[in-house]
Amino acid sequence: MESAELIAILREVRERVKSRYPTAGPGAAGTLPDLEPLVRARDAAAAKVAAIGTVNPRRGGPLNAAVQGLKRLAARALDWHVREQVLFNRKVVEAVDAAIEALAESNRAMAGLQSQLADLQIHDIRAHWAEWRAGWERKLAENEIQFLRSVADLQRAFAYRADLMDANYRDALRSQHADFTGALARGHAEIQKDFAATLERMKLEYERTIHSELRLIRQRLAPADDAAFRAGVEETAHAAPVDFTRFAERFRGPEEAVKAGQRAYVGRFAGKRDVLDIGCGRGEFLELMREAGVPARGIELNAECAAMCRAKGLDAQVADLFEYLAALPENALDGIFCAHVVEHLEPMQLARMVSLCASRLMRGGVIAMETPNPECLAIFGSYFYLDPTHVRPVPRQLLEYYFAEGGIGVVEFRRLAPAVEHMPAVAELPEGFREAFFGGLDYGLVGVKVLG
DSSP states (O other): OHHHHHHHHHHHHHHHHHHHSOOOOTTOSSOOOOOHHHHHHHHHHHHHHHHTTOOOOOOSSHHHHHHHHHHHHHHHHTHHHHHHHHHHHHHHHHHHHHHHHHHHHHHHHHHHHHHHHHHHHHHHHHHHHHHHHHHHHHHHHHHHHHHHHHHHHHHHHHHHHHHHHHHHHHHHHHHHHHHHHHHHHHHHHHHHHHHHHHHHHHHHHHHHHHHHHHHHHHHHHOOTTOHHHHHHHHHHHHHOOSOHHHHHHHHTOOHHHHHHHHGGGGGGGTTOSOEEEETOTTSHHHHHHHHHTOOEEEEESOHHHHHHHHHTTOOEEEOOHHHHHHHSOTTOEEEEEEESOGGGSOHHHHHHHHHHHHHHEEEEEEEEEEEEOTTOGGGGTTTGGGSTTOOOOOOHHHHHHHHHHTTEEEEEEEEEEEHHHHOGGGGGSOHHHHHHHSSEEEEEEEEEEOOO
16 A cells, blocks of 8 residues: 555656656657756755765664764864855755756747647648648649540540541542543543544545545446436536545645534524525535534535535535525525635626525525635635635625625624634734734624515
């Protein structure tokens, strides 16, 4: 029981000492000076100071008592000598005690500050951690959202580019297929066109050769069973003993070139039901009418040309234009075409021809004529006189007058075959002068019957 009480008393003393003289513990935030060794040294020094002038106790007995008495007497006798030392020792102990107390106060203050700082740091760190963690989680969420958006944008961009590449690839394939198909079709069409043109040229060359040979045979044999043919050949031979088929090929140009120039008249005869080509030649205009689906027939004084037209499947016959027109009833035709014929007629024959054409043309019918243009001085150099059967050029004003006399109104005048294309030197002339005196080598006149 006494041991337990003694242990409790010692613990209380220890706690008081610790509270009075605090030291750094294991969990302290910092290191405080340990004052306990200094306190123990102070206590030991204080005990020594308190023991000055005392006599060590001895066991009882007369001798000891006498010794103790002598010691006390000596101590009193020396008191004057050690008094200052004792006072000094006590002051030193007091100074040490004061220093220990000051250090203890410092330790207590520092311990309090450490405790407050620890609580503050822990609180600040926890608050800062909570705030930092919330901000970090918020930034993490924002970054995650931004990352997911970026990934989605990249996926959309990739999908779009992939679709675009697929579309471009498909478009490229379709374009290449279309180009290949178009090129194949164009190549096929060009091959067919070239083949047809080659066949046509071979056919024409064959026909020309056959007709040339037949012409020579007919001229030599003069068959008696074809009076009309013999009369036409004799008339042609009497007029000019030349091969007019080869003449037309050389001086009028290839058939395709002639057709290209006459194609401008096709629209004027669209929808007509009976068109007559006077002087149909090799049949260029008749072929254009056949291509346009317009019924047309032709007359030609040259038997070789008429035979060539018939060989092409065209309706053509050898006939004199005056006899043929006179045999037709009035208003029988709704279209007449005549190219490079009127310059072969005598002046009075021209007036009669236009009159016959006007009388055989129904009201609203169309007539078109082509002839060398006397306004172009270039034709008199050589162009007009290349054909030995030409009589005289026909001025435009004269032909328009004959049209008006027959009740035909002129609706179109066109200069054809510019001289500058055939005679490049003409380009050096002033433009106004060139247009007035070196315009078209030919001219075309289109009229519509408005009276009768």
